[in-house]
Amino acid sequence: MVAQLEYVQRAQTQQVQTENEVLIFTFDQLLLQRGGRLGPVTLAYETWGELNATGDNAILITHALTGSSHAHDPADPENPKAAWWNPLIGPGKYFDTSRYFVICANVIGGCAGSTGPSSKNPLTDRPFGMRFPVITIRDMVRAQHKLIKHLGVRRLAMVAGGSIGGQQALEWAVMYPQLVEKVAVIAASAAVSAQAISFNEVARQSIMADPAWLCGDYLPGHGPATGLSIARMLAMITYQSEESMEMRFSRNPVQREAATAPTFSPELGGRFDVENYLYYQGDQLARRFDANSYLYISRAMDLYDVSEGYASLEEALGRIRSQMIFVGIRSDFLFPASHVRWLADKVQMVGGNARYVELDSPHGHDAFLKEWDQLTEALRQF
Amino acid sequence: MVAQLEYVQRAQTQQVQTENEVLIFTFDQLLLQRGGRLGPVTLAYETWGELNATGDNAILITHALTGSSHAHDPADPENPKAAWWNPLIGPGKYFDTSRYFVICANVIGGCAGSTGPSSKNPLTDRPFGMRFPVITIRDMVRAQHKLIKHLGVRRLAMVAGGSIGGQQALEWAVMYPQLVEKVAVIAASAAVSAQAISFNEVARQSIMADPAWLCGDYLPGHGPATGLSIARMLAMITYQSEESMEMRFSRNPVQREAATAPTFSPELGGRFDVENYLYYQGDQLARRFDANSYLYISRAMDLYDVSEGYASLEEALGRIRSQMIFVGIRSDFLFPASHVRWLADKVQMVGGNARYVELDSPHGHDAFLKEWDQLTEALRQF
CATH class of the missing domain: 1.10.1740.110 (Rna Polymerase Sigma Factor; Chain: A)
Known part of the structure; x- marks a missing residue:
């Protein structure tokens, strides 16, 4: 909790410079995929742009293992080090904040403001530590779903993320098919490999x-x-x-x-x-x-299998109604491009609208945090 | 030293079953490539077959990071778990002990009988620990050279090894070009990558x-x-x-x-x-x-660069007079096949006699300890 408070304080300090604010949304509880419940649950999130009257111009950005809600920094928008997807977000950028209401929330389990192992366990008044329950990508997405409802979003124009952010994006498409127009799954697959x-x-x-x-x-x-x-x-x-x-x-x-x-x-x-x-x-x-x-x-990343809880992978993917883009990276060995392509093909085979694009980058998995021009070009194929 | 003694005792116990013996050769000192000297130096080694009268039917087998002199077990010759290169060594095998005098020694720095960090430092009468000097692949090879002279070997019919055993084999070809007829460098390259x-x-x-x-x-x-x-x-x-x-x-x-x-x-x-x-x-x-x-x-593996001490890679490789075979493994990502092939090409370009063969194996680097048939077939191309 101390760590959380420190983060929020830092973010609030930044606010003076950036006029951006880390906001807090708390809800009662979350029933967890692997059993048990977590509550109360806090999500730390940031938004850029304005939600329109019909509530359908929102874009949800989902972050990777060590990421945070700070995907964009309006005060230093050209600097990729100031915020992790900065070059993709902002007025006139691919995630155009002059047209869209862009949201990014720290995942549950995280340590950048959202409820995680360093949060205080209400039963003991001490940090959870390893008494924190096992959480999954699906749990993260279900918490995000509560957040977007709270924000008045009626339909997401897009969900996009890389790595375990890509797992979350995929899970959005399967869990909430009617709620999401487009989904970008970047450098992520149906389930990670043994390696x-x-x-x-x-x-x-x-x-x-x-x-x-x-x-x-x-x-x-x-x-x-x-x-x-x-x-x-x-x-x-x-x-x-x-x-x-x-x-x-x-x-x-x-x-x-x-x-x-x-x-x-x-x-x-x-x-x-x-x-x-x-x-x-x-x-x-x-x-x-x-x-x-x-x-x-990292365990949520391992445990993620899009087919979990369904009779088959095809049944899971058959639920998808969103327009999908899958982005693989030629040199990625954590989420090999061939696995990403395989998943895109699977979605197509069950009747989904899926496109596969490959970044021709030597930078491995990290290319989704580096190849700004190629990423923008890939996503524009939507 | 205790660890060493335990190993030698274990090996001597095995001797009853296997009629094979771990032998000991000790020499005064070794001047080290990175400075300083080590001495006295003990090498634990095993041999199979008989040296001929002209002293030119010896084969030196060089082992990998956690290997030992126990490359072959005559009492259990078909079992790859009994000795690490068992299926390649023995009467009628590729390394034919009815024709060749096959030698394998634990590397210096090791813990299977040869002088290493667990040996007693003669200056303090306690184990060296981190007071052991930095050793290199070249140092290992120079110690092996003293051993084969001691054994009366006048010319090696072959040196063969995989991984850092392959680095040692390559170093033999460069350091002692007149002494080695054939060299098999398996799953090893001129120098390891940053990865x-x-x-x-x-x-x-x-x-x-x-x-x-x-x-x-x-x-x-x-x-x-x-x-x-x-x-x-x-x-x-x-x-x-x-x-x-x-x-x-x-x-x-x-x-x-x-x-x-x-x-x-x-x-x-x-x-x-x-x-x-x-x-x-x-x-x-x-x-x-x-x-x-x-x-x-493992540090010796990192530090190894065949060109060290020469004006260029070409100068180093230009010393080679042996017939060389380089064996890459399709799925190896520690010593990628492309690096092994590149090295074979380089040797050819400077006028050497080098052939490249690739094992079509899914088993990665470990294929040199698994793909017995493919390895035998590859080596028969000598």
């Missing part, structure tokens, strides 16, 4: 092996930074590609000022630039992200 | 993050089992492929008796079979392998 589960599990084991994890009961600001850094180092490899890492780093020795290794450990024969980069990325995430949230959200 | 270095570094950080690591000064049998297990879990992903993991595990829930997770941690929504498999593999390695050896040998 992706494996990478996630190594990351989780790294977090839980850190003695500072304390079975999830660490104090705010005293979490398993070493374990979370190592988890992030691994994740960063899977977000890139052999090709892009070779272009950026090759076998160069460290170029810039040295970052701090998670373990402060001795180097064996010097430091490669790519190692220094991974240390930096690990350290950055450990400073801003909650380790337990990482466990829960 | 491979990254995977290794995450593994090393996992080991060093374990409080039981104690900066390398753990007592024998009380090493960082959790960290080493996590490192192994990650490595096992990189030794396979998305394709093979999908074939073997897909998204199945755990099938067999549950293995112990490195962290004994709570499961979030059940256990996938692939996770259980990785736990098992991690646990198995942690029981048999020294964590500091893992740090040093």
Whole structure:
């Protein structure tokens, strides 16, 4: 809860500069897909643009594992570092805030204002930690559904997201077929592979092996930074590609000022630039992200299977009424392009309106946060 | 040293069954590529077959990261689990022990009898730990060179190995061009990629993050089992492929008796079979392998660049006089087939005798320990 408050305070500080506000919506409870209930549930969200009188010009943006509601920053709109999908959102951009009411909410399970493991458990008045229930992509989407109803949205013009944001977008199409006009599923598939589960599990084991994890009961600001850094180092490899890492780093020795290794450990024969980069990325995430949230959200990614609860994949996909675009990335090995294309084909085979576009990018999974021109062009094929 | 003794005892126990012996060769010192010297140096090795009178029928087999001298087990010759290259070695096999004198030695830095971080530092009478010097593939090869001279070998009929065993084989061709008739470089390249270095570094950080690591000064049998297990879990992903993991595990829930997770941690929504498999593999390695050896040998893999110390890659490869075969694996993403092929082309371009063969296997890097028929067929093209 402290972490949440700090985030909201920071966002409110930003508000002075950006005239954007992280808003809070709280509802009583959510029945969870894997059993149990969560409540009260808070969603932290941001909006840009205005909802029209008929309530049908809203676009929901769904974020990835370590993302937040801050997809756009009107005060610094050209800077991709100021907000994670900044170059796609704004007046005249693909997600045109002069025409659309654009919404982005932190997922449940997260640590950027929404209810997650770092929130206070109302039964104990202490942070949930690992007493937080298992949550799924479907739970995240059902919470978002409550939010858009609260906001007066009658029909979504679009839902769009990449990675587990893409899983959420797909789930919107299956769960609420009548509510969504268009859905963009970017770098996401019907269910992740054994390899992706494996990478996630190594990351989780790294977090839980850190003695500072304390079975999830660490104090705010005293979490398993070493374990979370190592988890992030691994994740960063899977977000890139052999090709892009070779272009950026090759076998160069460290170029810039040295970052701090998670373990402060001795180097064996010097430091490669790519190692220094991974240390930096690990350290950055450990400073801003909650380790337990990482466990829960990465698990939601593993558990997601669009066919769960249906007689077949075809039955699940057959529910879709939205116009779908699936965007794969040539060099993505976390959500291989072939899996994304396969899913698009499946939707078509059951009579859906689905198009597949592939980004010809060397940047791996992360291309959905980098290839602004290609992404815009792909999405314009809607 | 205790670990070493235990290994030698185990090997001697095996001897009763297998009539094979782990032998010991000790020499004064080795000047190291990255500076300093190591000494005295012990190599644990095994041999099969007889050296001929002219000393030119010897084959040196070089092992991979967690391998040992036990490449062949005459008492259980058809069982790949009894010895790591068993199906390729023996009377009438590709490495024909009725015609050749086959040698395999544990690398320096290792923990299966040769001098490594768990050996006693003669200056302190305690295990080296992280006071062990940085060693390289070239150092390993120079130690092997001393061994084969000691054994009376005048010319090697072949050097063959996969992974860092392949790096050693390549280094033999460059360092000792007059001494080696044929060299088989399997699933190895001129230097590993930034991505491979990254995977290794995450593994090393996992080991060093374990409080039981104690900066390398753990007592024998009380090493960082959790960290080493996590490192192994990650490595096992990189030794396979998305394709093979999908074939073997897909998204199945755990099938067999549950293995112990490195962290004994709570499961979030059940256990996938692939996770259980990785736990098992991690646990198995942690029981048999020294964590500091893992740090040093994986670093040797990263540091290896065949051109180091030469004016150019071409100059290094131009030294080669052996007949070379390079074997790539279609689905290998640790040492991509394209890198192996590129190296074979380079050797040809500088006038060398090099052939490239690709194994059409879904098993990723590990195919060099699985695809016996394809490997035999590939090597017969010599």
